[in-house]
Amino acid sequence: MAIITTSKLMPGMVLKSAVNDITGRLLLGKGVEICEKHLTIFKSWGITEVDIEGDVEGDAVEEDIVIQVDEETVCKAREELQELFAFTDLNNSPVTKEIFRLSVELKIDRLSGV
Amino acid sequence: MKKPVKKDIQIQALQERLDHIEGAYKKLIDYVSELSASREFNKYVIDSTDPFNILNIGLTHIKRLLSFEELAFYLIEEKDASFYAACCEPESSSEKLGTEVNQCIEDGTFAWALRQNHPIVVPSKLSELKLILHVLGTQARTRGMFVGTIKDENLKINDLSVTMLSITVQDISYSLESVMLYQILRKNSEEALRQSHHKLGKAHSDLKAAKSQMLRQEKMASIGQLSAGIAHEIKNPLGIIVQGIDSLKDSLTDSLLADTSERIKKAALRAARIVNDLLSFARQSPIAPEKMDIVSIIEETLSLVEHQLNLNNIVIIRRFEEGTLSALVDSDQIKQVFINVLLNAADAMRQGGNIEIEAGTTVMPTGTPAVRISFSDNGCGIEPENIEKIFDPFFTTKRDSGGTGLGLAVSQRIIENHRGTITVDSRLGEGTKVLVTLPAPEQ
Amino acid sequence: MAIQLASLISDNLKIFSLPSIFLRLDDAINDLRSSVTDIGNIISEDQGLTVRMLKLANSPLYGFPSKIETISKAVLIIGTKQIRDLTLATSMLQVFKGIPEDFITMETFWRHSIACGVIARIIAGYRREPNVETFFTAGILHDIGRLIMYTKMPSECRNMFSHIAKKPQLLFKVERESLGFNHTDVGGLLLKEWKLPKNLTEAVAYHHNPDKALQYPVETATIHVADILAHAMQLGSSGEKYIPPLSEEAWAKLSFQTSMLPFLFKQGLQHVDIAMQIILPPKK
Numbered sequence: 001m002a003i004i005t006t007s008k009l010m011p012g013m014v015l016k017s018a019v020n021d022i023t024g025r026l027l028l029g030k031g032v033e034i035c036e037k038h039l040t041i042f043k044s045w046g047i048t049e050v051d052i053e054g055d056v057e058g059d060a061v062e063e064d065i066v067i068q069v070d071e072e073t074v075c076k077a078r079e080e081l082q083e084l085f086a087f088t089d090l091n092n093s094p095v096t097k098e099i100f101r102l103s104v105e106l107k108i109d110r111l112s113g114v
Numbered sequence: 115m116k117k118p119v120k121k122d123i124q125i126q127a128l129q130e131r132l133d134h135i136e137g138a139y140k141k142l143i144d145y146v147s148e149l150s151a152s153r154e155f156n157k158y159v160i161d162s163t164d165p166f167n168i169l170n171i172g173l174t175h176i177k178r179l180l181s182f183e184e185l186a187f188y189l190i191e192e193k194d195a196s197f198y199a200a201c202c203e204p205e206s207s208s209e210k211l212g213t214e215v216n217q218c219i220e221d222g223t224f225a226w227a228l229r230q231n232h233p234i235v236v237p238s239k240l241s242e243l244k245l246i247l248h249v250l251g252t253q254a255r256t257r258g259m260f261v262g263t264i265k266d267e268n269l270k271i272n273d274l275s276v277t278m279l280s281i282t283v284q285d286i287s288y289s290l291e292s293v294m295l296y297q298i299l300r301k302n303s304e305e306a307l308r309q310s311h312h313k314l315g316k317a318h319s320d321l322k323a324a325k326s327q328m329l330r331q332e333k334m335a336s337i338g339q340l341s342a343g344i345a346h347e348i349k350n351p352l353g354i355i356v357q358g359i360d361s362l363k364d365s366l367t368d369s370l371l372a373d374t375s376e377r378i379k380k381a382a383l384r385a386a387r388i389v390n391d392l393l394s395f396a397r398q399s400p401i402a403p404e405k406m407d408i409v410s411i412i413e414e415t416l417s418l419v420e421h422q423l424n425l426n427n428i429v430i431i432r433r434f435e436e437g438t439l440s441a442l443v444d445s446d447q448i449k450q451v452f453i454n455v456l457l458n459a460a461d462a463m464r465q466g467g468n469i470e471i472e473a474g475t476t477v478m479p480t481g482t483p484a485v486r487i488s489f490s491d492n493g494c495g496i497e498p499e500n501i502e503k504i505f506d507p508f509f510t511t512k513r514d515s516g517g518t519g520l521g522l523a524v525s526q527r528i529i530e531n532h533r534g535t536i537t538v539d540s541r542l543g544e545g546t547k548v549l550v551t552l553p554a555p556e557q
Numbered sequence: 558m559a560i561q562l563a564s565l566i567s568d569n570l571k572i573f574s575l576p577s578i579f580l581r582l583d584d585a586i587n588d589l590r591s592s593v594t595d596i597g598n599i600i601s602e603d604q605g606l607t608v609r610m611l612k613l614a615n616s617p618l619y620g621f622p623s624k625i626e627t628i629s630k631a632v633l634i635i636g637t638k639q640i641r642d643l644t645l646a647t648s649m650l651q652v653f654k655g656i657p658e659d660f661i662t663m664e665t666f667w668r669h670s671i672a673c674g675v676i677a678r679i680i681a682g683y684r685r686e687p688n689v690e691t692f693f694t695a696g697i698l699h700d701i702g703r704l705i706m707y708t709k710m711p712s713e714c715r716n717m718f719s720h721i722a723k724k725p726q727l728l729f730k731v732e733r734e735s736l737g738f739n740h741t742d743v744g745g746l747l748l749k750e751w752k753l754p755k756n757l758t759e760a761v762a763y764h765h766n767p768d769k770a771l772q773y774p775v776e777t778a779t780i781h782v783a784d785i786l787a788h789a790m791q792l793g794s795s796g797e798k799y800i801p802p803l804s805e806e807a808w809a810k811l812s813f814q815t816s817m818l819p820f821l822f823k824q825g826l827q828h829v830d831i832a833m834q835i836i837l838p839p840k841k
Contacts, residue, residue: 022820023683025256038194040219043219043222043224044228045225046225084789085789095815095818096802099786100789106790221622223622223623225622226622231687234634251685
């Protein structure tokens with residue numbers, strides 16, 4: 001599986017995951033084989049990355065860098081942010097919960113030097 | 115010399131101001147008329163249910179805002195999310211515009227314009243013209259793109275033209291949105307309509323069947339009530355006639371008179387019998403079922419009629435299964451049924467014959483255990499065209515001999531009340547078989 | 558209290574005044590006779606402004622596929638109203654120069670303000686608002702009241718901070734408790750005196766109680782949410798340590814899906830850095 005930029009896309013490749021635009025609208029379903037027309041469609045919608053089946057050689061591949069994070073960093077980030085969220089409705093508001101989760105992730109990235 | 119110069123400058127300034135105000139006023143008039151034209155446009159668009167109609171009207175209106183060379187609306191193909199030219203002004207320019215659009219797609223301007231919500235002006239790569247792009251979409255969904263080419267000198271892009279173009283395109287987007295929704299709704303409701311049509315048809319035929327069933331039952335009920343009423347009314351005068359004849363008989367010496375009075379009495383008695391039959395037909399006697407041995411009921415019935423049958427040379431043949439055959443029955447009413455069947459059989463064999471009575475266990479179609487009793491005679495049989503009528507009330511082939519036509523109707527009613535079945539099988543010249551099934555008591 | 562608030566503004570209007578270039582741009586745009594060229598010319602008079610505008614226009618904040626070399630082209634592509642709003646937004650830093658940095662550094666303050674502006678802009682863009690720069694401007698201006706308070710009421714502010722150090726509280730609530738008004742009132746009043754459009758004024762005045770915004774609830778809701786996100790992402794600060802609570806009604810008004818939040822975080826971070834670079838270049 002590989003995520004490649006659309007500039008490197010070639011006809012014949014097969015989509016591993018569905019392609020959506022920024023609002024979540026489905027453009028092409030997974031398993032579709034790419035043809036010339038599809039390249040135009042991606043350009044029309046401003047799609048920059050797609051996930052395709054199989055391995056691609058060399059520098060076409062941009063893999064997600066996975067960093068090992070240790071318990072301590074996670075706890076530290078959590079604690080710090082929990083304090084800041086003291087006056088929010090963290091327990092009852094799903095939106096606030098999601099914001100909290102993302103902010104913890106961000107803190108972890110920062111503490112890990114990403 | 116300063117004073118006059120100052121005055122001139124003041125006048126000059128005032129004149130400039132006046133020109134400015136006049137110019138602005140003229141522009142305002144222009145814009146107000148544009149706005150009122152847009153109201154007309156809105157009215158058309160709101161009433162329209164055809165997306166292409168909306169787009170065409172839209173293009174016409176937009177041309178009045180700015181002097182475009184060519185303009186078109188591109189829509190999104192649902193199946194592969196590609197863009198296609200839905201309508202174009204003038205028609206002949208679709209290829210040219212198509213090239214411009216492809217160029218925009220290639221260099222990313224198109225995708226960029228898709229994300230903005232105001233008109234984008236870019237120089238055309240293929241000519242000296244400017245290209246204007248404006249996304250067609252609502253917050254919910256992107257629907258397409260407006261594309262137009264315009265000469266530089268016609269490009270009066272200032273605040274209000276931009277706003278007007280934006281408003282018009284947004285109006286079109288919202289109309290498209292509601293038209294699409296309307297079409298989806300219609301498609302769904304058409305499907306729902308078709309299904310409910312089908313259900314309706316079935317319900318209609320069910321209703322018809324139920325109705326005729328109800329009519330029959332009503333008829334039966336009213337006949338019943340009528341019968342009971344009439345029967346009671348008739349019973350009295352009949353009683354008087356019979357009693358009267360009896361008292362007269364003693365004083366009669368003339369043989370002719372005696373014969374006549376005898377016949378009157380017989381007729382009265384027959385009438386009384388009819389009345390009784392009617393009454394029992396009308397009577398909705400509730401059954402009081404008990405667990406009974408069906409064989410003993412048959413034997414009790416036979417004891418009532420066998421003597422009379424023997425007088426007519428009718429032989430009873432018994433074929434009963436081993437063991438006790440229990441059924442859940444009201445013995446009086448079941449006896450009434452058996453008597454009726456036996457008398458019918460006897461009527462069919464005036465010269466004599468056999469009645470074979472079989473009894474045994476069976477199972478109902480629903481699976482409940484039951485008892486079956488069959489009466490088979492070798493009499494004259496029933497005409498095929500009469501078989502389906504034999505259970506009808508008042509149907510009889512024996513009117514001359516005093517038949518009321520109610521016997522089998524009553525019997526059928528009694529059997530149905532017992533949740534049993536009664537069927538008749540007959541062959542002309544060979545005989546008739548009446549089969550009764552009655553539910554057995556639950557173990 | 559009302560007198561204190563009113564005098565706080567009126568006494569200081571001379572110091573905190575709108576840049577003249579913005580006023581001229583506004584006039585030009587409202588003048589039915591002006592053209593794109595006219596507008597471009599006004600901007601070109603200010604070298605710093607021109608550079609900032611072009612940098613912004615060519616940045617990922619716009620993501621325009623080819624280079625925008627001239628101001629007129631920028632005006633065409635970005636839009637005249639938008640250019641006007643951007644001018645206001647980016648000129649604010651000049652208006653509030655020379656603020657003492659006892660409570661907060663200017664860099665920290667503007668980082669938070671720009672973050673709010675950038676995030677509000679992204680939300681508005683997603684919602685297909687015709688003029689996203691209004692939201693950008695409102696975001697940058699949302700805590701401006703605090704700058705005035707730090708400058709003109711330093712001792713009161715010091716008290717408030719020591720209160721909070723002893724017992725954790727939301728600063729904007731302490732403001733109201735001790736003074737009878739808070740920074741949103743100050744900001745709102747200033748914008749009103751500046752005769753800025755009501756959508757900006759309301760959004761700033763009610764960003765901590767968005768339900769009170771009667772005429773522009775959506776704009777206000779956007780700034781309210783953007784402010785909270787800027788806090789959550791820990792991008793600078795205007796003095797508030799704790800994250801303000803989210804109004805569920807305000808969130809609902811935006812019809813913004815929770816699933817879009819990761820995208821918002823990602824793009825927000827990217828854009829904040831770029832905007833900071835262009836609007837407030839780091840001191841060398």
